[in-house]
Amino acid sequence: MLKLLKNGEVFAPEYMGKKDILIADGRIAAVEEHISLEANPYIEVSDMSGYIITPGLIDGHVHITGGGGEGSFKTRTPELMLSDCIMGGITTVVGVIGTDGTTRTMANLLAKAKGLTEEGITCYCKSGNYHVPVKTLTGSVETDIIFIQEIIGSGEIAIADHRSSQPQEHELARLASEARIGGILSGKGGVVTIHVGNSPTKLDLLEKVVKSTDIPISQFLPTHINRTHELLEAGINYALGGGYVDLTTSSSSGQVNDLCASKSLKKMLESGVPIGKIMFTSDGQGSLPRFDNKGNFNGLEIGKVISLYDEVRNAYLVEGVPLEEALRVATANPADILKLPSKGRIQPEKDADLMIIDESAVINGVMSKGKWLMKNKEHLVKGTFE
Known part of the structure; x- marks a missing residue:
């Protein structure tokens, strides 16, 4: 069935004004000021007057199979459920270990990635986990x-963290080389996600690899850049030097602080970092462990994918970041950085992944590959075991 969305205010994520959007075969067929089709039973027409239409969000860092275990087996966090993504306007997910x-x-x-895709969204994943040498599916990152x-890169590889394998410069360089060659030969991004911990070494190892190779x-x-004030400053300098940075939206108890992603985004922009260098990801279903200054575990919480949209919304409504820039960090930017050519924008030939929000920026509808997952705040699709 063709779908026609009429009179919506479109942020693609760039502002386009009021447009009609025609959807066919799961993709965007046209975006025009006025699209007129003769009424017939094969066309579903939805009036979007009073609503904003944006690309569906891309969450590039989610522990889709669960994470953690830092406090023993009983602290292993649960798998991601489809409804969690729908509630947060997320239509594309990248799974990590x-x-x-x-x-x-x-x-x-x-x-799990294949399962989520079958259930209705699009799910990719990355090869490896915190430790080097990485544990892969086929024997090498390049071959994976x-x-x-579904495998589009490697990570998350941990540095500057007591839980990392303390990789050396040549090990990280070799891993990045494998991922790069794999990406070049397959038309994928091959991007290596780097988990950055609390160590005062911050991004030093990463910068050494870039300078010496x-x-x-x-x-x-590099992700979790808003973990500490010192790391955020290092991340600003890294991005000003041409690198990409990822701000994590999940925080303990969902508390708002001066390191939350929305405030950190505003600070980065005020420091001159180009908007195209910044991503938001949720770290959903990952454990948020707490350790004392001796590295002893003393509790954890769970990251939530809903935090991705919460922080996009806060960037816009609370921090005063223009809506198109707030949206970019979770739509067009991850599509560009991770090289997902069919995602992240409202344009002809792109996948019809859309989020519908009202004038208060509350999510009203979610569409993935041309299929409504939520409409008028009603969940139309649920995960297999929900």
């Missing part, structure tokens, strides 16, 4: 990326 690369396997990650459709700075995506 974190600390636990032993009981959380690449086979399980890939199976080349031959496994021919690997471009764009091959890396």
